[in-house]
Amino acid sequence: MDGVGVRRGDATLLSDVNWDVELDERWVVLGPNGAGKTTLLKLAGTEMYPSDGTVDVLGERLGKTNVFDLRPRIGLTSAAFTARVPGDELVRDVVVSAGYSVVGRWREEYDDLDTDRAAELLDLLGVAHLADRPFGTLSEGERKRVTIARALMTDPELLLLDEPAAGLDLGGREDLVARLSSLAMDPDAPASVLVTHHVEEIPPGYTHGLLLREGSIVAQGLLDDVLTEDNLSKTFDQDLELQRSGDRYFARRW
Ligand SMILES: Nc1ncnc2c1ncn2[C@@H]1O[C@H](COP(=O)(O)OP(=O)(O)OP(=O)(O)O)[C@@H](O)[C@H]1O
Known part of the structure; x- marks a missing residue:
């Protein structure tokens, strides 16, 4: 992103953002409510155009490329996407249909390679046992993991995770952090951007x-x-104490 600004009416959502993400990097975007984190991720996910400046995603400039060609190369999870998944879709279909850029079941039969890949990803995220459950019956944490599996389904070159641990209990958060950590350390994993409010995540x-x-x-x-x-x-506009314990961070008010 080069000199990027986003305005809506009188509101400035982002201003003068200069930011480069290389393919072997894993970025955390941290900030309080309303800071513009989701807006930044929407630009990177080609779901929004900047008001000022230029955004290049995977070598293509927004506004000069067909975003529908670009989107299969990007894996994105967000609360907005999760809310769009029909509650009666089976978990395995939610994941496998990402390969076809649709939400939920689209064809009666998918290729074996695709169904195997979806099963592998559900296993990677620890939710293989939920493959035959309707998405609407899952807990918040289970939904998060399924949508991350879906985001990885197309072998994306860029993975964008908007608050993946929000709403999870302590055990769920710790489990997800560990799984995202394994993924981050895999040299074949895509470039990643993870948005969060909490250094613990x-x-x-x-x-x-x-x-x-x-x-x-x-x-x-x-x-x-x-x-x-x-x-x-x-x-966060307050005096915060930051602690590091091993490879994790913890913060609280002084
Ligand atoms: N269409 C719009 N018109 C006016 N203001 C908007 C519009 N869309 C977003 N905003 C504002 O832009 C700011 C940034 O929003 P954004 O969703 O990017 O923040 P965020 O950092 O992701 O917040 P949160 O952590 O609460 O999800 C917010 O104050 C929001 O109210």
Whole structure:
């Protein structure tokens, strides 16, 4: 992104964003409610165009490329997508249909390769036992994992995760963080951007951080350099204490 701004009416959602994500990088985007994190992810996911500046995604410039060709190369999970999945769709169909860029069951028969891949991904996310359940009967945490499996179904070059751990209980969060960490450390995994409000949700293996506040970047770069008490306090506009324990981060108010 180069000089990117997003405006809606009088509101400035993002301003002067300059940001590069390389294919071997895993980025965390951290910021308070309303900071512009989802807007940033929508630009990266080709779901929105900038008002100012330029956005290049996987070598293609938004506004000069057919986004429908680009989207299968991007895996995206968000609450908005999850809400669009029909409740009566079977979990395995929710995942396998990603290969056909549709939500839910589309064809009576899918290729064996696709169904095998979907089963493998459900297993990777620890939800293989839910394959035959209607999506609408799953808990919040189970839905998150299924949609991440779907996002990986097309072997995307870019994985965008909007608050994957939101709404999960402690065990669910820890399990998901561990799975996302394994994925982050896999050299064949796609470039990833994970949006969160909480430093506790940063999976080990994530390499870079971007801190956002009121539509502007507070800091960006290598996670270890960027995640400081000073930067975190500026981002959340209060004095925060940051602790690091092993490869995890924890924060609280002083
Ligand atoms: N169409 C719009 N018109 C005006 N303001 C908007 C519009 N869409 C989003 N906003 C505002 O832009 C700001 C950034 O929204 P965004 O969803 O990107 O934030 P966020 O950092 O993802 O927030 P959260 O953590 O609460 O999900 C918010 O204040 C939101 O109210």
